Amino acid sequence: MKIEKNILITLIFVIGFITIIPFIIIIGMKWQWTSFAYGSADGWLGFWGGYIGAIIGALAAGFIAYYVAHKQIHLQVDKEDLRARKFLGTQLRIDKFSEIYSVLSEMGRNFAESDMLIFTYHFKEPMELYVLRDKQREYQDKDLSSIRNINSLFPFVPDLKNDIDNMMEIYHERNRFIYKHYIHRKDPSKKVSDSIYEDYSRKSDELMIVLHVILTDISNKLSHEIDKLEKGIN
Structure with missing residues (x-):
């Protein structure tokens, strides 16, 4: 003026x-x-x-x-001001996508360790139920902590909330299955049948597939932002 x-x-x-x-x-x-x-x-x-x-x-x-x-x-x-704002926006998205990918990858490792615990309990080493219960509770605490971290990142990925909600629905079904058929089953003295484990395995596989799809989507978004940064922001 x-x-x-x-x-x-x-x-x-x-x-x-x-x-x-x-x-x-x-x-x-x-x-x-x-x-x-x-x-x-x-x-x-x-x-x-x-x-x-x-x-x-x-x-x-x-x-x-x-x-x-x-x-x-x-x-x-x-x-130059517009270019700087675009650069900062791209850098921020790269940071947030990387954070989301890291948190979800950690959840994937927890899922795999939880699955291995059930597999070991069912097929290999005898284990007291309280040990199984405490271990599963430990994994769940880690998972819920990860979910709280991801909730704060929803604004950066508009479609992430629906994907996480769908994954957590399967996650809770899987956990209820563990408690019902393993930890709090009616007769702990009896061995869990193989058919029950197969049902659990299918539910666990479904959870891992959904997680893999989300990770792939985040990875693609991250690669796209990195390409923009390397090629220059127009």
Whole structure:
């Protein structure tokens, strides 16, 4: 606003200068102390016309050059500012996508360890139920902590909330299955049947597949943002 005000004042000054100078010249040529100058009035009018015209032309050229340079600088600043904002936005998304991918990968490891615990309990080593219960509770605490971290990142990936909600629905079904058929089964003295384990395994596989799809999507988004950063942000 300040620069535009200065341009307006300069323009008014130039217009006033152009308007007033001819009257000053006409009056000046009638002064007694200018009578020593040789030449006719028409000749002097022509001289002053060319002289003042050259000054006005120079001022106009300077004004135009200043205005064009100012506009170019302003446009360049806006362009660089926009580029900087895009760069920061891309960098922020890369950081958040990386964080989401890391948290989900950690959840995947917890899922796999939990599965291995059930597999070991079912097929290999005898294990007290309280050990199984405590281990499963430990994995669940880690998973819920991871989910709380991911919830804060939903604004950066609009479709992530629905994907996580679907995954957690399967996750809770899987956990209820573990508690019902393993930890809190009616007769702990009896071995869990292989068919029960197969049902659990299918539910666990479904959970891992959903998680893999989410991780793939986040990985693709992350790769896209990194490509933008490497190629330059337009």
